Amino acid sequence: MNHPEKARTFTADAARTAWHDQALWFIRQKRDRAVSQVPEWEELRARAAAIKAHAMSRLDHYLELFEARATANGAVVHWAADGPELCRIVQGLLAARGVQRVVKSKSMLTEECHLNPHLEAHGIEVVDTDLGERIVQLRHEPPSHIVMPAIHLKRAEIGDLFHEKMGTRAGADDPGYLAEAARADLRGRFLGAEAGITGVNFAVAELGAVVVCTNEGNADLGTALPRLHIACMGLEKIIPRAGDLGVFLRLLARSATGQPVTAYTSHFLRPRAGAEFHIVIVDNGRSAVLAQPEFRSTLSCIRCGACMNTCPVYRRSGGHSYGFVTPGPIGSVIAPGRDAREHRTLPFASSLCGSCSDVCPVRIELHTQLLAWRRVLASRGLVSPLKLWSMAVLAWVLRDPVRFERAGWIGRRLLSALPRFLIYNPLNAWGRQRELPAPPRESFRDLYRLRMPRGPKT
């Protein structure tokens, strides 16, 4: 997976890039307006970061407390070490009850663990019920954003897709009409489903309860009728107390979409009468992150997507350019932890502007971690030899002021003297779309010496 190449392809369509950038910037501005209404916003962020840091420092305790309380409530708790185990557990639960049709609300964890293809391979129909998820499912592509999975698509493209898959009028792209068509299509699937799968936004240890936030009510619809509800959660979703929800729910929707709160915040405490409630707690690499103090705070992520909306690189390269289930800054620090070689370009897919760190509602120092990953990659020999070599030469030049001065002098003379085609050669990436600075005759230190008759200080 090579981010710069994918990004180059994306930006080649300048109009679409501008449209994508503006669509996400609009969400960032909505977020700004919403958070400006909360005078204690920065205090909330600090509190959230502290609660998560505390929960992660006693994760074993809170997980066991959660399991005990959930079990006492009548839920069945399962533990999955990795994605394949999650898939086996869920498929086993479904197969044992003869379930053929499943509806699923948004869950990035099940995306990460490739649950859908696993269930489909076992003959089970899985329908994603979040509208954006449904759109990308019908297109057989991964989500490009964790909150707005189909943000990369224009209305007309969705109109064409629905025309093909649901028989809407050709060329129709009215959002109301298309949403109504999806709603009608989904309603039958909700009614026919034999099991509902949901993700989990927060798992409250002291209650043994899970909280699921949606804007479409699809988690509620998908769990209200079937006799089986399976909630899948990463083990980092734990928060200690019910009172902590007052912090996180205020942060989540404002950060994600600029809403004061999600349209639906559903609390699942125990199974409905006559129904089963299963909770699968998944590790899949998370405890390994817990063991790395440098990157531990990524486990605090509440998946609001604000870092994507604000990221000037994400907005101009699209979610698919990251080649990982979670794109953007947070994805770029999680992905290399899973497979450093595969995702080695992601920590460099950032100008280190730091906007992500400042919007993050749980104060993950994202740009600092991107930088930390660059060091890890370099130490494992996973940066390009060209970069390594050029930096070694640069460092050698900069080690000695006389050498630096001579190299600068030669460089400036060459830039002045060489013909343009030699300077702006195909290897000069700077010069593809930009001019190099016009080289001055004298450097600053030359001029400084000229105006200091008593000679330079060293």
Add this chain to the structure above:
Amino acid sequence: MKVGLFIPCYVDQFYPRAGLATLTLLERLGVEVEFPTAQTCCGQPMFNSGMAQLARPCAARFAAVFARYDHVVSPSGSCVAMVRHHYEELGIADPALAGLRPRVLELCEFLHDVLGVRAVQAEFPHKVGLHQSCHGLRELRLASGSERVIAPFSKVRSLLESVQGLQLVDLARPDECCGFGGTFAVGEEAVSCAMGRDRISDHQQAGAEVITGVDMSCLMHLEGLLRRSGNRIRVLHVAEILCGDRVP
């Protein structure tokens, strides 16, 4: 008070006027300034490429050269952020370095915080767009930034507002990154240039004749795009405006 002037390596070589403007401005304010010529670079290009061991000699040199000054002042938010926030991670034994780091300041920060300057004697009758370079903004906190919910302030803006005749234009996105990002500018060339063009069009729509900022690196990137497209907007380091230089 003796101030050591740190001129970033590429400013030394390519933008000596920004360096001279900084020196002139400080001297006019009565500061005793020295430019120790044994300096080279803060080491950020290597450090941001993940090669901390290659940045270490630069940091060691910086500490040795500048330890004797009361303050070190530099016309760059990015290089100062490297020294103040990242030298600690390099694990250099020099005990002088820990004491030195907080005394290293970006030019406007030094004027505003140490000298208490609230107005400069300069005239610049032009429409100016302020590009808020990210490291100055989000690492040195030279301004409040649009992400955070805190009382708004901007040290650079307040200094520019005191310049006679200068009219600051209002940008649609007052603190979006220009896309320079050091090696990002070449490693992610396509996105970098797309970001730069978007910044330029924001300044252009706001009516800026000049784009200024605390980091010549961002301005070098924007200038490269401006010149390639034949755009007449100029770039000037903030020191060149604050010391009263005119667009030639």
